[in-house]
Amino acid sequence: MNTDEFLLGRFGPLMSIADVASILGRSPDGVRVALYSDSDMSRRLKPTMLRVGRRVYFRTLQVKDALHLDVPTAV
Numbered sequence: 001m002n003t004d005e006f007l008l009g010r011f012g013p014l015m016s017i018a019d020v021a022s023i024l025g026r027s028p029d030g031v032r033v034a035l036y037s038d039s040d041m042s043r044r045l046k047p048t049m050l051r052v053g054r055r056v057y058f059r060t061l062q063v064k065d066a067l068h069l070d071v072p073t074a075v
Helices: 003-011 017-024 028-035 040-048 060-067
Strands: 049-052 055-059
Touching (some): 003 060, 017 055, 028 040, 055 060
16 A cells, blocks of 8 residues: 555545644644745645635645655565
8 A cells, every 4th residue: 555545545535634734743723823824834735725615625645745745665
């Protein structure tokens, strides 16, 4: 199982702020504050954001790429 399959199986194609927070080891409020500040993390995550009404979601595979979550495979 690779990183894409794991993340899609666990979160589906869209992640909530709470999902992103669990991956980063932060609280959802901490992620919200970081997103609306000018930081490296916000610059990487903002392009992955998708608004559906008032809710904010993140595209799972783009989050993986933005946060460099790929695990190198052993040879």
